[in-house]
Amino acid sequence: MTRPGKSVSSGRAGSTRRQFLLGGAVAGVGAAAAIGADLAVSSTDGPAAEPAALHGGQTVQFYGAHQAGIDTAAQAHGLFVALDLLDGTTREDLVRMMRILTDDAARLTQGSPALADSEPELATVPARLTVTFGFGPRFVARARGEAPGWLKALPAFAVDRLLPEFSDGDLLLQIAADDPLAVAHTARMLLKDTRSFASVRWSQQGFRRAHGSVRPGTTMRNLFGQVDGTSNPAPDTPDFDQVVWNRDGWLAGGTSAVVRRIGMDLDKWDRLDRGGREQSVGRYLSNGAPLTGTDEFDEPDFEATTPIGFPVIPEFSHVRRARSENTAERIFRRGYNYDDRPIGEAVSLSGLIFVSFQADVDRQFVPIQKRLDQLDLLNEWTVPIGSAVFAIPPGCAEGGFVGETLLT
Numbered sequence: 001m002t003r004p005g006k007s008v009s010s011g012r013a014g015s016t017r018r019q020f021l022l023g024g025a026v027a028g029v030g031a032a033a034a035i036g037a038d039l040a041v042s043s044t045d046g047p048a049a050e051p052a053a054l055h056g057g058q059t060v061q062f063y064g065a066h067q068a069g070i071d072t073a074a075q076a077h078g079l080f081v082a083l084d085l086l087d088g089t090t091r092e093d094l095v096r097m098m099r100i101l102t103d104d105a106a107r108l109t110q111g112s113p114a115l116a117d118s119e120p121e122l123a124t125v126p127a128r129l130t131v132t133f134g135f136g137p138r139f140v141a142r143a144r145g146e147a148p149g150w151l152k153a154l155p156a157f158a159v160d161r162l163l164p165e166f167s168d169g170d171l172l173l174q175i176a177a178d179d180p181l182a183v184a185h186t187a188r189m190l191l192k193d194t195r196s197f198a199s200v201r202w203s204q205q206g207f208r209r210a211h212g213s214v215r216p217g218t219t220m221r222n223l224f225g226q227v228d229g230t231s232n233p234a235p236d237t238p239d240f241d242q243v244v245w246n247r248d249g250w251l252a253g254g255t256s257a258v259v260r261r262i263g264m265d266l267d268k269w270d271r272l273d274r275g276g277r278e279q280s281v282g283r284y285l286s287n288g289a290p291l292t293g294t295d296e297f298d299e300p301d302f303e304a305t306t307p308i309g310f311p312v313i314p315e316f317s318h319v320r321r322a323r324s325e326n327t328a329e330r331i332f333r334r335g336y337n338y339d340d341r342p343i344g345e346a347v348s349l350s351g352l353i354f355v356s357f358q359a360d361v362d363r364q365f366v367p368i369q370k371r372l373d374q375l376d377l378l379n380e381w382t383v384p385i386g387s388a389v390f391a392i393p394p395g396c397a398e399g400g401f402v403g404e405t406l407l408t
């Protein structure tokens with residue numbers, strides 16, 4: 001199912017654009033000529049002013065067979081909050097909590113204030129806001145539901161240096177929008193809703209390029225400068241449906257999310273030359289093309305060898321190790337960059353909030369992570385410091401609530 005962002009035109013668009021253009025005219029003399037004198041000096045709205053392509057009013061449908069925020073083109077800002085249920089929170093409380101959360105998320109994503117919104121003005125610019133809920137193992141147990149076998153902590157990997165403050169959790173809120181204020185306001189409203197049922201365990205803030213800075217559909221870049229997300233199933237295709245949507249019981253139409261905070265040692269990466277950087281992944285930094293191709297979406301040729309017989313895409317490279325011959329072992333990656341305050345001598349404390357969606361964690365994610373654990377040159381510069389697994393229930397229709405297939 002698609003969730004096209006629909007444009008909501010704002011009555012104030014024309015004047016806002018004019019203010020913007022006038023700002024430009026002040027900044028550069030040339031701009032005034034480009035605008036045209038009449039527009040530049042006019043202070044009243046008129047039909048000549050083109051409606052601006054303001055983005056803040058765009059909304060993503062909330063209700064539907066699947067939750068939004070998975071097959072939605074990734075927004076610029078993502079916030080991931082994991083909550084722990086309070087000891088006394090009962091199954092009936094979970095129903096109440098999910099009803100309230102669903103109701104407020106539905107309102108906020110459509111640009112309306114939450115039910116008891118203390119700052120309703122902040123709700124008017126959703127900028128493709130989505131809220132996606134996920135359930136950890138304890139949530140499903142508390143709901144007295146049947147948990148899928150994979151709903152547990154991932155097996156321990158040798159590369160892991162996991163910290164409890166970035167791991168596990170009972171309830172996930174993935175809040176994403178092209179405007180950071182929309183994300184912050186939504187988080188605050190939803191956390192007010194959960195206050196008597198759960199407490200925040202961890203929260204991680206991530207970003208991609210700002211909306212409008214690159215063409216829509218451009219694959220993201222991570223802080224190593226790599227094009228990251230090329231080899232991903234495309235939403236709204238049978239392939240995506242197969243990889244992502246679960247078909248079992250209360251989770252039918254839902255999926256699973258693996259959220260891993262992976263530190264990227266940029267200071268160490270600085271010491272690697274460009275050729276080494278490209279070899280470590282098996283793709284060019286310039287445009288993400290495989291080392292055997294020229295275009296980002298060229299298929300890597302894993303058989304190709306150099307004149308002296310070495311594979312062009314090295315055995316240790318990330319793309320070779322991440323790709324399985326078993327086409328069932330695939331995932332949909334939708335991560336965000338993070339950039340924290342550096343500690344001590346370091347000039348960065350950065351990384352990736354790795355997020356993948358797949359129908360079944362054990363069958364799809366774990367084999368890939370196992371291979372990368374055994375061999376992947378990227379491990380020299382990356383270290384997983386957080387890890388959590390959630391069941392993402394299906395979406396719901398208006399009047400229903402997210403989690404109803406588990407809780408009713």
Ligand code: HEM
Nearest residue numbers: 226227228229230231262281319322323352354368369382
């Ligand atoms: C900080 C850590 C990581 C970085 C910087 C990173 C970076 C990249 C880059 C640059 C690519 C190539 C372009 C693309 O297809 O997206 C790639 C591909 C891929 N990565 Fe990662 N990655 C990281 C962690 C992981 C993890 C933890 C997994 C899963 C366990 C993973 C799974 C994959 C897969 C499945 C591909 C596509 C391989 C193919 O071509 O079929 N990556 N990654």
